[in-house]
Amino acid sequence: MGRAEERRARQKSARKARKGAKKGAKKTGIRRFFTWKMVLGYFLSLGLLLVGGFIALYIWVDVPNANALAKAEANIYKYSDGSIMARTGKVNRESVPLSKIPKDVQHTFVAAENKDFYSDPGVSFTGTARGMINTLLGRGKQGGSTITQQYVKNYYLSQEQTVSRKLKELVISLKVDQQMSKDDILAGYINTSFYGRDAYGIQAAARAYYNKDVQKLSVGEGAYLAALLQAPSQYDYSVAGPNGKRLVKQRWNYVLDNMVQKHWLDPGKREGMKFPKPLDPRPVPGMDGQTGYFVEAAKQELYKSGVSEDELAAGGWTITLNIDKKKQKALERAVRTQLTDDLKPKTRPVDKHAQVGAVSVNPKNGAIVAMYGGAGATKHWMNNATREDYQPASTFKPLILAAALENDSTTRDGTKITANTIYDGDSGRPVKDASGNNVGFAPPNEDHKDYGPITVQTAMNNSVNSVFAQMAQDVGLEKVKKTATALGMNPKAGGFDVAPAMSLGVMGASPQDMAGVYATLDNHGEKVTPSIIKSAVKGDQRAELPDTTGGEVISRTAADSVTSVLTGVVDKGTGTAVRQEGQAVAGKTGTSDDNKSAWFTGYTPNLVTSVGMFGEGQGGKQVTLTGTGGGGRVNGGGYPAEIWAAYMKAALDGQGSARFDLDTDMGAAVPPPSSTSPTTPPTSESSEPTTSAPPTSETPTTPPTPTTTPPTTPPTSGGKPSTGTTTPPTTPPTTPTDTRGVRLGPPGRHG
Known part of the structure; x- marks a missing residue:
């Protein structure tokens, strides 16, 4: 073997020795854990652990229910034109x-x-x-x-x-x-x-x-x-x-x-796009003024339609009301200029008691286009437009006539009741049944005025209690109530009992109720139910609102005949304060006993408005309005009629005049025959009327005796409150009475 080969052999042997020594040496410290195989194993294990953990997490974690904030929504209330009225709820x-x-x-x-x-x-x-x-x-x-x-x-x-x-x-x-x-x-x-x-x-x-x-x-x-x-x-x-x-x-x-x-x-x-600058921030509308009344009235309608309180409270509803901004402003302005500007509550304590409620309705679709509930929901908690605790008084009288016409009713002697039927209009005249017996009710007229024999038209013009008390008895009290509720009065309202005093409007009613009743008359007997809601939508859900117009509840002839008669109240009776040149108007005043309420409810062919004025003392107690504004008794032809007239003039501005399209041959809106002569009127001892053409003059000038001819001049009414006082009867009544001379029933009411 040569030297070169020997050297290579020694080197190879040395390398094997070193490799063996290295292989046999024990690893110490961190090197023991980080061989490349171990590192790879670690990563694989970690990956498997993470995957396993994620799988476990995926199985364990369910999709939860929505959190409270995510589900919370506001309810948006709009005017009829779509502009925002108010937002309710904690989350917008x-x-x-x-x-x-x-x-x-x-x-x-x-x-x-x-x-x-x-x-x-x-x-x-x-x-x-x-x-x-x-x-x-x-x-x-x-x-x-x-x-x-x-x-x-x-x-x-x-x-x-x-x-x-x-x-x-x-x-x-x-x-x-x-x-x-x-x-x-x-x-x-x-x-x-x-x-x-x-x-x-x-x-x-x-x-x-x-x-x-x-x-x-x-x-x-x-x-x-x-x-x-x-x-x-x-x-x-x-x-x-x-x-x-x-x-x-x-x-x-x-x-x-x-x-x-x-x-x-x-x-x-x-x-070509330009940055669209947003508007400046605006305050969110609140519940002050009339808004609070609107919102609460809308809520009550929604509840009746089937939307629960919980559903509404959950939010998300867009509720568009029928309230017309222009008409609403006109109504608020009319109340201010015709009444509140005239009040001095600091010097006249009685002025503090005056409350007003009003509702204006489109008779074609029942839409409440304006509503006045009071001084403001944050000042006066109760909505005067929907409260039913005050009596509508003589605004109920047209419903008695409607019942008579609808039922083809007759007087005790079998004479059909019409606008020209003559009744005994003396104050305090006892009401008799079909057999001629007294029923224990003898209401006084306003100021105990005697009218003698007068037509139904004249009795309506002058709101003669004695005539309509007898007419209600002739028609049948059950039938009167049935017709009244069919027209829109609430049969469950307080005091709505089938009793002779019902003829005086002693039950409870709201301006909204009375607006609905008169809207049905205006709509030729087709039912109209006032509604403040135009639509209520939540996402794709839409509230099922009841129909605001329905079928015939009284015949067109009966409804139109009442309308015709009520035009006489405006032209020659207690409602003259609302007359508007060139505009057909029908309506009725009402003034309750003790002057706790006063009303004017009236209509044109296109708009119905009911205004009620109420005396409200401390704790909601009903008190008299007498003396309000520095005058005497507050009649329906005073403040209520003046508010009505001021509002309607503004609300109808620009719409032109309109005439009623009436299917009737009776009442003040029908021209009288060229020559007629009334038949002999009944005496003061009998209530059996005969039928005649209208007298040549329907307005009395002096209180007549029972044997006089029909009166010629209406009693003074309208304008500011009358300063007159009520005089008790000079002879005691023959039936039990209270201190106001009303016989066997609630206090007498007047028009």
Whole structure:
């Protein structure tokens, strides 16, 4: 063997020795755990552990119920023209279906937050990991979540920044993406996000920033609202500083550029777009003034229609009312100028007691176009327009005539009751039944005035109690009540008993009730039920509101005949204060005994309005109105009629005059024959009337005796409160009475 070969052999032997020694040496320290095989094993084990843990987490975590804040919504109340009246609820949110959000506005949110939303699995693992790392490092809120994850955070979870919340968000988002469509997820995200200005959801944001409904948003406005979500307070352009305005414009441009990139926006259209500056912040309408009355009245209607209190309290309803802004302002102005400006409660204590309620109704569809409930819901808790605790007094008399005409009723001697039928109009005349026996009721007329034999028309003009008390008996009290309730009065109202005193309007009724009754007369006997709600919608749900107009409740002839008679009240009777040149008006005054209430309810062919004035003392006690405004008794032809006239003149301004289309041959609206002569009237000892043509004059000048001819001049009424006083009868009544001279029944009422 040569030297070279020997050297190589020694080197090879040395290498084997060193390798053997190295192999036999024991590993110490950290090297024992980090061979490449071990490191690989660690990673594989960690991966399996994470996968197993995630699978366990996926199985363990369910999609929870929505959190309270996500479900909380406001109820929005609107005027008939769509403008906002009020918002109720702690959270200003009104969810809308995606179908109501323009498609290009939908795309602005996707472009702003998650361009790949329509194709992603619902989560961004890298974004979530980055968010958890930043959370652990205390770097605060971080972006990177998908729209699905943000929706999950808003709707199911909370806004806290913790690793556990992030893990739940990840799992729930994966499940939600599998269980829900992309459109539903997008709708949920847009409706639950906070936009600043106390606005949750896009509908509230559209109103807060642009004062419009979401359907009317432009793509530029949608892009601004989408941009807001990154920093709602900082990006509110109206209050932002220079840097905030610069940043929100940058963000706005970013959104639109992404839309172009995704082919959702035409580049040419994008080029010409200008930043849509939002409106300045506006205060949210409250419950002061008449608004509180409107909202409460609307709630009561919704409850009756089947919407539960819990459903309404959950929010999300858009409730559009029939209230017409112009007419509402006119009604409030009429009350102020005709009454409240005339009151001096500091020097006249009685003036503190004056309350007014009024309702104005379209007789064609029952819409309540104006309502006056009082000084304001935050000042006077009860809505005077809907309260039923005061008596309608003589505004009930037309319903007695309606019952007589509808039932073809006759007097005790078999004569058919019409506008020309003559009754004994003496004050305190005992009411008799069909056999001629006294029924124990003999109401006095106003100021105990005797009218002698007068026609029904004249009795209505002058609101003669004795005539209508006898007529109610002739018709039948049950039939009178049946007709009254069919027309719209509440049969359950206090005092609505089948008794002779019913003829004086002693039951309870509200201005809304009486407006409905007279609207039915105006609508030719077709039922009209006043309603303050035009529509009530929550998302795709619509409240089933009852019909406001129905079938015939009395014949057209009967209804039109009453209307014809009531035109005489305005032309020659107690309602002359409401006469308007060229405008047909029918109506009736009412003044209760002790002057606790006074009314005027009247109508034109196109509008019905009922005004009630009530004396309300401390604790809601009913007190007299006498002396209000510095006058005497407050008649229905005074303040109530003057409020009615001032309102109706403004409400009908520009609509032109209108005439009633009446199917009748009786009443003041029908021209009398050219020559007629009345038959012999009944004597004061008999209530059997005969039929005659109208007398040549229907207005008495002096109180006649029972044997005189029909009177010629009406008693003074209308204008400011009368200073006259009531004089007791000079002879005692033959039947038991109270201190007011009313026989066997409630106190006498007058017109």
